Amino acid sequence: MSGDTTPALIDCPALGIGELARRAGCKPETVRYYERIGLLRDAPRTEGGQRRYGEAAVRRLTFIRHARDFGFSVEAVRELLEMADHxxxxxxxxxxxxxxxxxxxxxxxxxxxxxxxxxRRMVGQCAGGRVESCRIIEVLSDHQLCIGESAHGGAQGLG
Known part of the structure; x- marks a missing residue:
């Protein structure tokens, strides 16, 4: 073999979706999802229809997973990938x-x-008696008993 073919072999699309997922620390369903939403490029397929990936896909998927682990939104990851491509x-x-x-x-x-x-304040005020006199139930039932809106007003958006 000549030295000219070696670079082509480095990114030869030989990995199946399971191996790609394993190497990137995710599940095959995650790979399919990222392909469907366009973060991961569609993989070439064998005659039997199986996806085949190369090392570039491993690096890209690892980047996506790492960025998502850092909490970047899908759209932010899309933008970061676009910039990483340039x-x-x-x-x-x-x-x-x-x-x-x-x-x-x-x-x-x-x-x-x-x-x-x-x-902590709610739990600390609970006397451990009956539900009818439970401070936690009282506070959850009456927003006026909370210290302030900032304590939990935006809590729904935390996840």
Whole structure:
């Protein structure tokens, strides 16, 4: 074999979807989902219809999984991938996405901290008697008994 064919062999699409998923630390359903929403490129298929992936797909899927583990939204990951596909462009847009995400995380942490304090207060006020006189039930039933709106007003958006 000549040296010219070696680079082609490096990214030869030889991995099945199960092996790709295993190497990226996810499930085959996740791979299919990322393909369906366009984060992962459609894989070439064998004559029998099985997907085949190369090392580029492993790297891309690993990037996607890692970015999602950091809590980046699917749209943010899409933008980051687009920029990663153009390595010569300046990274100020990447920086802006990361800074925006950091601000969201810090805001979420503040809301979670306030929520924790409100829950501690509720639990601390519970006398352990009957449900009819349970402070937790009272507070959950009457928003006016909470310390403040900031304690849990945005709690639904934490997940």
């Amino acid at each position: 390595p010569q462009m300046p990274c100020h847009e990447v920086d802006a996405i990361a800074k925006h995400h950091l601000e969201e995380v810090e805001s979420r942490l503040q809301r979670l901290s306030a929520l924790r304090e409100e829950l």
